[in-house]
Amino acid sequence: MFRQACVTLLIATTTLTAEDQNLNPGNQTAPERSGAAMSTQVYRYYKHLRRGTMEDVAIVLLPEEASHSISTPISIASVRLDLESPEGLSISSLRYPKGHKKKFPLRNEPIPITTGGLASPIRFRVHAAANLEFGVKVVRATVSYQLVDSFGRTFPRQTVVEIPVEIVGRGAGVSLDRWPFDHLSKKKDLFLTIALMPIILPALLVCSLISRDCRGS
Numbered sequence: 001m002f003r004q005a006c007v008t009l010l011i012a013t014t015t016l017t018a019e020d021q022n023l024n025p026g027n028q029t030a031p032e033r034s035g036a037a038m039s040t041q042v043y044r045y046y047k048h049l050r051r052g053t054m055e056d057v058a059i060v061l062l063p064e065e066a067s068h069s070i071s072t073p074i075s076i077a078s079v080r081l082d083l084e085s086p087e088g089l090s091i092s093s094l095r096y097p098k099g100h101k102k103k104f105p106l107r108n109e110p111i112p113i114t115t116g117g118l119a120s121p122i123r124f125r126v127h128a129a130a131n132l133e134f135g136v137k138v139v140r141a142t143v144s145y146q147l148v149d150s151f152g153r154t155f156p157r158q159t160v161v162e163i164p165v166e167i168v169g170r171g172a173g174v175s176l177d178r179w180p181f182d183h184l185s186k187k188k189d190l191f192l193t194i195a196l197m198p199i200i201l202p203a204l205l206v207c208s209l210i211s212r213d214c215r216g217s
Contacts, residue, residue: 038063038076038116040143040161043181048166048174052130054092058123058181059141059161061116075102075113075148081122082142088132089139089165093125104152113148118180132167139163 038061045055059081063074083091097120101110114120126139140162147155168174 037157038145038147038159040159042161042163043121043179044163044165044177045179046174047177048168048172049126049128050168050170050172050174051128051132051134052170054125054127056093056123056179057126057139057163058121058179059143060118060121061143061145063116076116076145077111077113077148077154078144078146079114079122080144081124082144083124084140084142085126086137086139088129088167089137090127090129091124091139092127093123095123097121104148104150107152111148111152121181123181126165128165128167130170134167134169136164136166139165 041060041062043058043060045057049055061076061079079096081094085091097114099112099114102113103110122143140160142158142160144156144158147157149155
């Protein structure tokens with residue numbers, strides 16, 4: 001028994017119409033024959049998942065080398081995520097990267113795109129039921145998307161990713177897996193603090209002097 005969850009990436013709710021397809025001049029390059037694609041990388045917060053608990057999972061689209069049939073740089077649009085989880089595993093908290101609208105020479109209107117990579121993960125949360133049997137369960141993720149070249153031509157793609165989740169007891173010890181996203185935010189906060197130090201330190205010194213003068217008077 002599988003549960004299915006189907007969502008459309010918020011950055012790309014625009015679907016291609018027949019008029020959009022005509023923006024690919026003469027359909028010179030059949031999308032299924034063009035060589036560019038995105039590889040996928042899966043990140044999990046834990047190496048094992050305890051029964052009755054949850055963890056964050058992320059899927060990242062990474063650009064591969066484009067063929068001569070697609071002009072670079074490559075953007076991503078119209079992303080769709082379909083999830084199938086076995087009985088006892090449920091999906092929630094779907095979170096998507098923020099996209100931005102971009103103009104292309106062959107498009108009358110700008111379209112919402114993203115570039116993929118660690119800065120643009122597709123994230124969701126996996127919950128394990130309290131009575132779920134031990135062992136490896138597989139979440140099946142189908143990622144559909146369109147590549148957009150520098151002219152605005154689109155090339156549909158689809159990739160299937162199987163995410164194994166090993167279920168262990170509630171009291172079992174689990175270790176963190178390679179999860180870079182929280183670390184990235186911490187680094188950002190650290191860099192921001194360092195950048196503001198020339199402002200923070202003089203302000204603290206002034207406050208200290210004022211406080212000492214007030215006590216002395």
